[in-house]
Amino acid sequence: MLRFSAISACLRFYGSLLVIAVIFLALDAGSWVLRSMMRDSAHRRRLGRAWLHTIARLAIRYLQAAGMVDCDLSALKSLRTVSNIVLVANHPSRLDSLILASALPHMTCVTKASIWERSTLGSTLRTAGYPRHDTLLRLIGPASQSLEEAGQLLLFPEGTRSRAGAEAGAFQPGFAAIAQRLNADVQPLLIETNSPYLSQGWPFLRMPPLPMRYRVKAGPRLPAPTRDQASARALIETVEQILKQASV
DSSP states (O other): OOOHHHHHHHHHHHHHHHHHHHHHOOOOHHHHHHHSSSOHHHHHHHHHHHHHHHHHHHHHHHHHHTTSSOOOOOOOOGGOOOEEEEEEOOOOOOOOOHHHHHTTEEEEEEEHHHHHHHHSSSHHHHHTTEEEEOOOHHHHHHHHHHHHEEEEEEEESSSSSOOTTTOOOOOOOOOHHHHHHHTTTEEEEEEEEETTTTSSSTTTSSOOSSSSSEEEEEEOOOOOOOOOHHHHHHHHHHHHHHHHHGGG
């Protein structure tokens, strides 16, 4: 019986990877149609975000139905229509942005240059107006435009995924500078998971224990920092304390 259960889990896992690959091909195909039919504009970026949200929601619903993941995203319902807000989250897995995009239709996410420049998924993120993670000086302009257009901007202050069981890394100050520039509130999001899958160093094809459980909790909303360095530093320290709770 145990052997049969292990074989069943293995088939579900690798079968689900194939299904998700097809779903992401559809995501890129739809984004290609948008780019082919429309010039780059705020309207096209809005449609790109709506398409990405739709496909992300489909992917997460499929993974839940297949018994791959168990997601509790109830804390995000009250954030769906909130605008002019900077979302900051810990980053335990490559699935984080997909999970959050499935629940937040107006969200954009600051994206690593190596992903943003890809010809496949990167082109979809560019179509949706996701800003590229570059130096802070070069990031603030595009990130601010994205926040003004979409209303919600997600950043992972650690800058990269954490390693399973390890404490969060040093936090980068970009989110505080953007919130300060646009007078936007900051909403910490704590992503809790029992799974090491796609954490730093975990191979894509290596099967984790199933189901993978994820829960997103909303921390206290923090007001925009005033126009001084001490206020921004205090915000960074407060967010760091809140998000490190997820790795305890």
